[in-house]
Each structure stands twice: as structure tokens, then as C-alpha cells.
Amino acid sequence: MDSFSGYLRQNGKVGIRNDLLILNLTGLTSKVADRIHQNINYSKLISFEYGMGLLSKDKEISQNVLIGLSLNPNVGGVLLISSDQSRSETVIEQLKKNNKPFRNIFLGDVGSDPLEMINKAIKQGAEILKEISEIKKNQFRLDKVCLSVECGLSDPTSGLFANPLIGKISDKIVESGGIVIMGETLEWLGVENDLAKRAVSSDVQKRIEECVLRREKLAIDNGINLSGINPNKKNIEDGLSTIEEKAIGSSIKSGSSKIEGVLEYGEVPKKSGLWLMDAPSYTPESLTGFSSAGSQICLFSTGSGNCYSSDLMPTIRITANPETAFRLRHQIDHDCSDLITNGNFEQAENKLLDDLVSVLSGKLCYGEILGDGGETISRFGEAL
8 A cells, every 4th residue: 555556757756647638728729629629538628718918926826837737747748729829838848848748739820720720739639649658657655646635515524534534644645755735725714823833934834824814814805704605504504613613624634744835826845745735715726726736636525525526636535424425426436434433543544545545556536437527727816
């Protein structure tokens, strides 16, 4: 359970999947990119339709996230689609720097003829896929794992059983020399002081506290009462009454390791260890931030059931709620509800670690099988 099989990339990272990513960078080519995707088996499509008019922080973070997604180790090669060559330049620069196989096509290449673009791009995508399909798998230790942890539609079983179990796996990965990332900043509210005590420095401690207070102020300034929003109506119906109560159960999935730092949305960690990401709590945006940061895999707990998963990053959906495990048995990948009756965390940890290693080595999650995935990049301001 201490090793897995994966694909070694030219930059030293290890992928657990070998996807062809079709990355569309402009709204004018979104339908074109979709038709290209439909005609290339085994491809994944991410379409960012706000390619023009982005400003300041919104422009900077969007660009960094697009680069991060293209460099995710689960991506074997990239087909870039855009209406304007300039939209692709910074992504191309990083793809070249990291020796990632890619092709780039924009409307100007084909006289602004979308039908010709589709035809040409399908051929180029097929060439990349043929090339990367020859990459052989090798065995790697857990120090090559970048794990992200998430929870959605939580209930008391999440905080009492599923998230503490995930926390044990988080500690295992960190102890092995790997990386763990936890986001959902607003769900640190009420436990920010406890998290800050685990910071490796006073600067990191200050940053944790500042991020939480900024999110809280954002809600207050916009007239939002977090009661009924976070926790939401379903959380409350299932037994979570306040954001502080939810945060206690949510934050425990980070385990007990020291916190190396706080990442911007989608930022790649600079070294191994446990990292926090200052990011929205909304699952689609949160998971995309992890994918951009280089996470190959996510442990995602749910109480009443959350069917979402990342498209690039296999997402192991976990529940400790026996009713949810039975009702959603074709969506839940790992049932740990027996913890409620036997309380045997050591046994449960071994079972989850075994499942994690199996998925790292190629076992499919339900989100991959059923196509529940997607990628949603957060926005940070107005556009021209």
C-alpha cells in the first residue's frame, strides 16, 4: 500500500491518468472545441470562455489556472484551441518549458473557418493521443502523490467519522513526503486559531487568520447571513446548525501535520507537506483550484450525497452515512459507515489507503465512469 503505478512526466511529476486535454481559451471557439472533443475518444475538454477583457487579479489568476490545468500530471498532452493566437502564448511557453506534448490551433490558422478548424484539430488531437499512448507506467512511492481533500453536503457523520478518517490519510501522505491540499476557506471560520497554531511560521499563522476574516467580511459587506447559506438548508436539516460547527468537522480532514503555507487559488505548492488554499467553498470551483495546483487525486467526503467530481483529478467520494451509502451506491466509491458501529479507525484507514492506492494505479471512480466531472475556474472581478 506504499506504492502505485503511474506515468512519469518530463518535469518529474507523476500522473495517474494519461489524458489528452483539449483546452479552449476563448468563448468564440467553445462550440468548435466541443465538436472536436466529441470526435476524439479518450479526450477531456476544459473550456474557458472569458478569454478577452480580463483585468488585474482576475486576468492573472485565470492565466495561472489555465497553465496549471494544462500541466496537471494527469494530462499527457494538450490540444490548445483559441480564436486569437495571443490567448495561447503564455500557456505554450510553460508547456514548452515542461516538455509537455501539445499542438496549438487558432481561427486565424484556417481563415476563420470553424469547419476547417474542427477538421484540422481532430487530426492534431489524434496525433497527440497516439504519441502519449506509448508512455509506459512505472512504480512510484507515495512521496509522488499530491492529494486534495474536500467535503460537500456534510452531515454529522462527516465530521465524526469520514473527515477524521481522511485526516489520517492526509497525515500518511505528508509523512511519506507527499503533498496534501485543503481549501474551502470559509469553512475554517471558528477553527482558524487552531489551524494557525499548526503553522510553520508566524507569517503563515497570520495569513491563515487574514484569509478567514476576509471571507467573513466579504459575507458581511454583501449583507449575507451565513446561517442558511453555509451551512446550507440541507446541512441544517441533517444536523449541522452553524458555520463554526461545520468548520470543526470540515477542518479535521487536514489531519494533524504542520501547515507549510496558504496558496492562492490554483497555485502550485512549492514543496512537500500540508498546504491550505484560499478558495471558494463551492465544490466545482474548489476542485478546479486543486487540479490547477497539480493534485492528481481527491478524497471527497459527503453526508447526504454530492455527485460532483473533478474531470482531470479522480475523485474518491466517501461517506460514513449508511443510508447515503446504500441510496447512492453507484456514486459513492468508499463506504466507511461501519465506523459508526465498530469505531475501528485503524482498520478503516487501511481500507481507505488500499482504495486510494488502487485508484492511483488505475482503478476508476464512479465520477469517471459516469462522466460526473467538470472544471469550473473561479472569477475575481469585472471584465472590459
